[in-house]
Amino acid sequence: SIGFFAVFVGFCFFQLYYITNNLSIAMNTMIRSMCKAGGIAGKLCRLPKPSVSAKLPAALRHSVATIPQVRSMSNDSALMSALNNEILHEEGAVSYDSAPSGQPSDFTRSVKGATIILKKQFNDETIRVELDLNNNSELAPAEDDPEETPPQYLPSFKIEVSKPQGKLVFNCNYHMTTEEQNLDQFVISEVAFVAPGEDDHMAFTTDFGNLDYVLIEEFENYLTRRGLGAEFSSTLFEMSAEFEHHNYVHFLKNVRDFVN
Numbered sequence: 001s002i003g004f005f006a007v008f009v010g011f012c013f014f015q016l017y018y019i020t021n022n023l024s025i026a027m028n029t030m031i032r033s034m035c036k037a038g039g040i041a042g043k044l045c046r047l048p049k050p051s052v053s054a055k056l057p058a059a060l061r062h063s064v065a066t067i068p069q070v071r072s073m074s075n076d077s078a079l080m081s082a083l084n085n086e087i088l089h090e091e092g093a094v095s096y097d098s099a100p101s102g103q104p105s106d107f108t109r110s111v112k113g114a115t116i117i118l119k120k121q122f123n124d125e126t127i128r129v130e131l132d133l134n135n136n137s138e139l140a141p142a143e144d145d146p147e148e149t150p151p152q153y154l155p156s157f158k159i160e161v162s163k164p165q166g167k168l169v170f171n172c173n174y175h176m177t178t179e180e181q182n183l184d185q186f187v188i189s190e191v192a193f194v195a196p197g198e199d200d201h202m203a204f205t206t207d208f209g210n211l212d213y214v215l216i217e218e219f220e221n222y223l224t225r226r227g228l229g230a231e232f233s234s235t236l237f238e239m240s241a242e243f244e245h246h247n248y249v250h251f252l253k254n255v256r257d258f259v260n
Contacts, residue, residue, distance in 0.1 A: 076259055083256040090249050104235045106227055114247055116239070122226045124163060129228075131157035131236070133244050137173075155240035157186075159228060166195045169203070170223070174237060186233045191219065 107118040107129070118129040135156040156173040171190040192205040208216065223229065 079259055080256065083252055083259070087249060087252045087256065090245065090252065104227070104232045104239075111243075116243060118236075120227070122161075125226070126160075126162040127226055127228070128160040128162065129157055129236070130160075131155050131240055133240070133247060136240070136244065155237065155244075157236070157240075159223065161226065164196070166193060166198075168192070169194055169200060169205075170208075170219075171205075185230060186236070188216075188219065 104118060107120045110117045110119075114133040116129075116131045116133075118131075120127050133155075137154050137156065139154055154174040156171070159170040159172060161168045161170075169192045170188050171192075172186045172188050175187045188208040190205045191208050191211075192200070192203045194200055194203040208219070211219075
């Protein structure tokens, strides 16, 4: 009986498929005949197929088309707002709104981008100090500091003492912590002698801290006699901090004008 039932079900499915297929063929034939006959039926047959976008509601089509643009505008507006807030905050942190004016005495100053160059003559020597803000390192905050203090940056710079016989080059920086800040004495990290016509990067450079302590002391006295002592050290640090802040505000304004 089960086998007979299975055969019966298969026969029914075959008949259903046969009827549906014939009905589809008949409908297609009738539509083609109506299209050939013309009149209203022909006009209906020639109606254009709706596009995919036309199937969407008008509001939905508009929102889909403008979502990337709106998101982009929203992000740019948020960036502009953040830039303006940062500019107001930084300009309110200090009382000046112009290029830094302070500099060590007896030096002439020139600025090239983010680099300050100080120069002066000492007898037959030319003393040149070059400080690049992009070589600054951030001072790590104290671990037990209860307040969020603004970041402080330690400048690195080099001192060149030039004569016709060549030049001495001192690479310097400030080593300090938030607990112990001594601006009156920068630290010499390396010293080199550059022969006339020799490239600075090709000259032999020695670690200043590995020199004999008497030689270290005499080199420091050598620089102090040329006006590169405690007063110069503290003035240079303050000038660097002021110059860094001025350039940061200038950077923010340039970015704001670019984004706007």
